[in-house]
Amino acid sequence: MKTPHKRLLFILCGIMVVGFIYFSSRKLRLVWGLKPQRDAAETTVVLTKGAEVKRITERDPAETTVGLTKGAEVKRITELGTDIPVGRIVGPVYDEQGFLLKLDKKLPPEWVNKYGNLSEGVCKPGYAAAKMTAIYPKFMNPAPMFLDRNFFKTPSKLLSKVSKYLPPFGFRTQERVIDSILSATKNYGLGAALDSLSCKRCVILGNGGVLLNKSLGPRIDDYDVVVRLNEAPVSGYVKDVGTKTTIRITYPEGAMQKPEKYDKDSLFVLSAFKPLDFKWLKQMVFKEKLRGTEGFWKSVARNVLQEPNEIRILNPYFIQEAAFQFIGLPSNNGLMGKGNIPTLGTVAITMALHNCDEVAVAGFSYNMNTPNALLHYYNKTVKMSAVKESWTHNIAKEKEFLRKLVKANVITDLTNGI
Ligand SMILES: *[C@@H]1O[C@H](CO)[C@@H](O)[C@H](O)[C@H]1NC(C)=O
């Protein structure tokens, strides 16, 4: 009885060893077959178009909302004109965030006809979004500028994370406050004249000292939409920053506190970074006496002069997209964390990419090589060297993102500071 038992064991072992060798060799072959793959995030190994689609959606696990059909994704890739033969292994094409590595100012051939014939200075419809899509195929258009009651109750599938994330990346837990604000403001666009324009040129003014002495005022006023941030003043600086303000985007701590400095005919837009910011706006909209100011990190405005119909809430989608998709800040499960909050300037640019046909910026600069340059155009005492390592922002990574936009001519930098 012993011998057959042993023999059986011996045979079984043999089978297992052979099986093991067989399977490992298959595995090895597979690995060798894909050898040039260094880093899944950086390297695009094109096996088949199907595989490529999978890789692109895999690249950003945070971005599970990509609702493009596979067919659409394939189409967009081929539209880039990157004529990649199926089945060949190529080098890296996109960076970690999903931006094309080779950025240039050239227009893709299919747009040369569309835009090339327009004379200099004529607004090019859809230009910013088209150029953005060319360097960043994941770009999703459209995304409404401001929260409106429809979007807020049922956000489109692509942007639905805004209802799942807490502020600043979404509005979960703030639904009732927002509903109450929106029922009072009743208006959710830029106003009839601008909303009906078939082509809008926008300029976003960062508050950098680079704006000084460049006499850009008239050029800035020439844009259809002039976006200013926080308390950046107009009076006293008209020659360099212009006179027009279409919208001013602020958070409570950044909002203008001197009523005499309010710009007439402008929309007051809240970019909320924390739940308290929505509660603050509600008190402003209903002209209530401000209560509960303990949670603010500095003093805040106690009233907003605009009427409710001139007040808007910036779509928090832009904070989310700027942070997690464009800049590549840590997603931290969608919660605010160290270094994952984009600056207001970059949030505003993100908004413009979705809502303006052409986008220009001015006053953006964090050039640490000039520590004595003025940080803000309106304060002679604060120098560039005052920019500290910040808990909230990652200036270096933001700069990288903005450089890509300028390099590829998605946006025009009027002050050449980026
Ligand atoms: C632009 O000009 C080219 C020739 O110069 C012409 O073939 C093309 O149809 C024009 N495109 C548009 C949109 O007018």
Ligand SMILES: *[C@@H]1O[C@H](CO)[C@@H](O)[C@H](O)[C@H]1NC(C)=O
């Ligand atoms: C701008 O010009 C004024 C007056 O000529 C000068 O005092 C100031 O230093 C200049 N500022 C910058 C940032 O160049």
Ligand SMILES: *[C@@H]1O[C@H](CO)[C@@H](O)[C@H](O)[C@H]1NC(C)=O
């Ligand atoms: C400039 O900034 C300093 C430091 O924050 C502040 O004390 C001062 O009041 C500011 N000056 C102006 C003109 O805003």
